[in-house]
Amino acid sequence: MDFSAVAERLTLGCRVLAEQEIIDAYGHLSARLPGSENLFVINRGMSPALVTPEDFVVMDLDGNVVEGNGFPNQEWPIHACVYRARPDAGSVLHSHSMWSRVFSISPVKLSGVLMGQTVDWNEGLPVYRDAGLIRTVERGEKMVQMLGKGSAMLLRSHGDVVVDRDVVPTVMRSITLKQNAQVLDRALAHGTPDYWDLQEAQPWVEPKAPSVTTAHAASLASRVFEYYEARVNGRLKRLLDADGG
Amino acid sequence: MDFSAVAERLTLGCRVLAEQEIIDAYGHLSARLPGSENLFVINRGMSPALVTPEDFVVMDLDGNVVEGNGFPNQEWPIHACVYRARPDAGSVLHSHSMWSRVFSISPVKLSGVLMGQTVDWNEGLPVYRDAGLIRTVERGEKMVQMLGKGSAMLLRSHGDVVVDRDVVPTVMRSITLKQNAQVLDRALAHGTPDYWDLQEAQPWVEPKAPSVTTAHAASLASRVFEYYEARVNGRLKRLLDADGG
Amino acid sequence: MDFSAVAERLTLGCRVLAEQEIIDAYGHLSARLPGSENLFVINRGMSPALVTPEDFVVMDLDGNVVEGNGFPNQEWPIHACVYRARPDAGSVLHSHSMWSRVFSISPVKLSGVLMGQTVDWNEGLPVYRDAGLIRTVERGEKMVQMLGKGSAMLLRSHGDVVVDRDVVPTVMRSITLKQNAQVLDRALAHGTPDYWDLQEAQPWVEPKAPSVTTAHAASLASRVFEYYEARVNGRLKRLLDADGG
Amino acid sequence: MDFSAVAERLTLGCRVLAEQEIIDAYGHLSARLPGSENLFVINRGMSPALVTPEDFVVMDLDGNVVEGNGFPNQEWPIHACVYRARPDAGSVLHSHSMWSRVFSISPVKLSGVLMGQTVDWNEGLPVYRDAGLIRTVERGEKMVQMLGKGSAMLLRSHGDVVVDRDVVPTVMRSITLKQNAQVLDRALAHGTPDYWDLQEAQPWVEPKAPSVTTAHAASLASRVFEYYEARVNGRLKRLLDADGG
Numbered sequence A, B, C, D: 001m002d003f004s005a006v007a008e009r010l011t012l013g014c015r016v017l018a019e020q021e022i023i024d025a026y027g028h029l030s031a032r033l034p035g036s037e038n039l040f041v042i043n044r045g046m047s048p049a050l051v052t053p054e055d056f057v058v059m060d061l062d063g064n065v066v067e068g069n070g071f072p073n074q075e076w077p078i079h080a081c082v083y084r085a086r087p088d089a090g091s092v093l094h095s096h097s098m099w100s101r102v103f104s105i106s107p108v109k110l111s112g113v114l115m116g117q118t119v120d121w122n123e124g125l126p127v128y129r130d131a132g133l134i135r136t137v138e139r140g141e142k143m144v145q146m147l148g149k150g151s152a153m154l155l156r157s158h159g160d161v162v163v164d165r166d167v168v169p170t171v172m173r174s175i176t177l178k179q180n181a182q183v184l185d186r187a188l189a190h191g192t193p194d195y196w197d198l199q200e201a202q203p204w205v206e207p208k209a210p211s212v213t214t215a216h217a218a219s220l221a222s223r224v225f226e227y228y229e230a231r232v233n234g235r236l237k238r239l240l241d242a243d244g245g
Helices: A003-019 A077-085 A098-104 A137-147 A167-188 A198-205 A214-230 A235-241 B003-019 B077-085 B098-104 B137-147 B167-188 B198-205 B214-230 B235-241 C003-019 C077-085 C098-104 C137-147 C167-188 C198-205 C214-230 C235-241 D003-019 D076-085 D098-104 D137-147 D167-188 D198-205 D214-230 D235-241
Strands: A028-032 A039-043 A056-060 A065-067 A091-095 A152-155 A159-164 B028-032 B039-043 B056-060 B065-067 B091-095 B152-155 B159-164 C028-032 C039-043 C056-060 C065-067 C091-095 C152-155 C159-164 D028-032 D039-043 D056-060 D065-067 D091-095 D152-155 D159-164
Touching: A003 A028, A003 A039, A003 A056, A003 A091, A003 A167, A003 A214, A003 D235, A028 A077, A028 A167, A039 A077, A056 A077, A077 A091, A077 A137, A077 A159, A091 A167, A098 A152, A098 A159, A098 A167, A098 D167, A137 A152, A137 A159, A152 A167, A159 A167, A167 A214, A167 B098, A214 A235, A235 B003, B003 B028, B003 B039, B003 B056, B003 B091, B003 B167, B003 B214, B028 B077, B028 B167, B039 B077, B056 B077, B077 B091, B077 B137, B077 B159, B091 B167, B098 B152, B098 B159, B098 B167, B137 B152, B137 B159, B152 B167, B159 B167, B167 B214, B167 C098, B214 B235, B235 C003, C003 C028, C003 C039, C003 C056, C003 C091, C003 C167, C003 C214, C028 C077, C028 C167, C039 C077, C056 C077, C077 C091, C077 C137, C077 C159, C091 C167, C098 C152, C098 C159, C098 C167, C137 C152, C137 C159, C152 C167, C159 C167, C167 C214, C167 D098, C214 C235, C235 D003, D003 D028, D003 D039, D003 D056, D003 D091, D003 D167, D003 D214, D028 D076, D028 D167, D039 D076, D056 D076, D076 D091, D076 D137, D076 D159, D091 D167, D098 D152, D098 D159, D098 D167, D137 D152, D137 D159, D152 D167, D159 D167, D167 D214, D214 D235
Parallel strands: none
Antiparallel strands: A028 A039, A028 A091, A039 A056, A056 A065, A091 A159, A152 A159, B028 B039, B028 B091, B039 B056, B056 B065, B091 B159, B152 B159, C028 C039, C028 C091, C039 C056, C056 C065, C091 C159, C152 C159, D028 D039, D028 D091, D039 D056, D056 D065, D091 D159, D152 D159
């Protein structure tokens, strides 16, 4: 996959995140360029909700733009430092999502209370508490150390960082992060939530039942993104505006 | 009523539930096939918000697809186990509704605080607390045992199951479940709500006044669904976009 | 003003209330027929969000339909009892507004915390706590006794009743009721709000400054409704969709 | 820049604030007329969400309309008193924003919990607690005294006043005020938030990194408003309705 194909995919990811109000005037989404381990594609400094494929550039891990026009947001070290430290990371999102901001200053840790997150986020997400943007490699490395092998972390008063193997999983994880925060937030207003302990939560990560074929599993995985895509390409809107028979 | 008529009705039900953000990429709605007690119609594994009538299949209570293309979500035992245990059940919904998820981990039971629910849900909805999807008959039977004769139950960190005699009542009950949760959630933030005791709540289920004729009662019952249908077939939108004179 | 002019005005009122999600499948809005003190105009039993002028009828205070087709909701005594007891009442709304429902079961009274309501609602709105619809004159009279000279009251687990001199003021008061509840609800989650005492609040009802001419005052009064009307006749939407120059 | 150019800019500012539901039927936005220190441009008394450039007038600091048709809201002293006391103020907003109203009666001060506000609003915004509209110069001067050198203050049960050097910064600050209130509101429901102390927060106001050129910095500054403008001129809507590839 070449630069322009990655830029197309990132554009779609940004549209989905914009519709979800996870990105707006702030935030940036990137993906490692396949076959070039030290290069990643990221949008230039602009409102990520408004990007088109032409707004992306290729950057190396030292912050040099090697292809495309413009320069990314000054917080590019968030991305470069994750890609350097985490070979498994194929895509990185930094957002100012309201729900991540809430838990970034909450006395309660954002832990996994929804089915798929009960094990991964069982201990609660780490929070980078220092003031200041992550615009130096030094800060980026401190941040990455806190992230460890995790898939998400919070930045105090600022937002979050979400990491996954590719664009679609990163976007979907960001949506899950928001939903997990919303549910925990409401339950906290009622008292102490019914948290999971690690052992009890294990069946959530059990292997798929044998009756689920590989093709079927792939179809299940893609259907979730299909829904969010339908919210930004007019498909869902057409279904709900037309005569619903 | 044949398969295709049921599929049409389920499609409309899914549209209404999608507009209400009760279903999205997750959830499934089914209905028993009239005249065939051991068969039910359910959408194939896909985002339920995006279904069309062609996306439904007929399944028997052992999980065999007997008509239509594709295979339902692996949690089909939720439906099959309810239909086997509850002859009164004509339609079953499983959703990941945010509000059901909130109360599924809340220290407070989701009990009936809105007029129509004060008796039915007086003790608070049961919560299935085990981890893991309901993709075996064994889990489905445990779930159904907790449901008992009830119309709704919660699945911890996961969502809910709603049961009623037909598609429209099941959809409407699901909307009521959401509204009941929203109102209780807000009141809980103020202190201890003014709950009903069973005896005091009885007048909510009193027989209709004699002046209400049968025809009139039927008209009252259908008008509620008419409103939600108007939200997905363009009718309400046209009223609110046009000159409101 | 004749029946059809009142029906036009009530239709517009219903549109505004529907857009505000104060009425939906439930609720009914009425107005006294000018010049006929014992007659009022009200929509027939249907979703009030969907009414057109043809859906209204004229009813007398004993519940007889004297003009128009169809029959109103069985809770017509809410309206008839208010018009009989309150000569100052020119319009009555019954709604299932979520925010009124929240405070109808809250341990905290819904009192006036927004500027215009600090004196009128200083003691907090009364709550009719009995179970059952208000479909008898007996219940209607008990309800009206609790309302007294007030402009609004709550019905436990059910909704509210709002009264004012004409359709537009009743609709606007209903919107204010919702906003007042929303603001109080949020502040309650922070601790004890900064409530007003009656004496301290007096300047909120001070006479208008002399510089405000009568014509100017009338223009100020109508401008608020103009905004809500612009939300349902396409005007605001056109402003926000067009190039904003 | 002349009157009509300022009116165009204020119209766009009002559109953005209307879409954000910060202004609606209430509120007014003004700007000092460049080159005429004692004159400012403000909309006439009407719903600010509905203004067009023709709805603006020029007023002097004593409340005389010197150009244009109509008369501003009677709370014009809010604007005149700020412009007289604060030579740095180029634009003033008065709004009834729900979130400002919430904190205007909250027992908790609205302090800066989002990155850019942690220093400016560290002590929490002042609250003008007297009843009554600010329609005299006497009240306006008392209000301005409480505002001091600040960029925002709250009016109890009423709304807020926001001040900045020009229209766009004032509009953006108002949006930030809302977002800051929303995040603090949610965190307060969890317990005591992780507030900043002044010394710890200093890096949030550190000078820009040398690598950020002046041109680049200007581009970063304008991009935020570009996003909010895209929400009211159809651009974002077109991106999210079209095929998102």
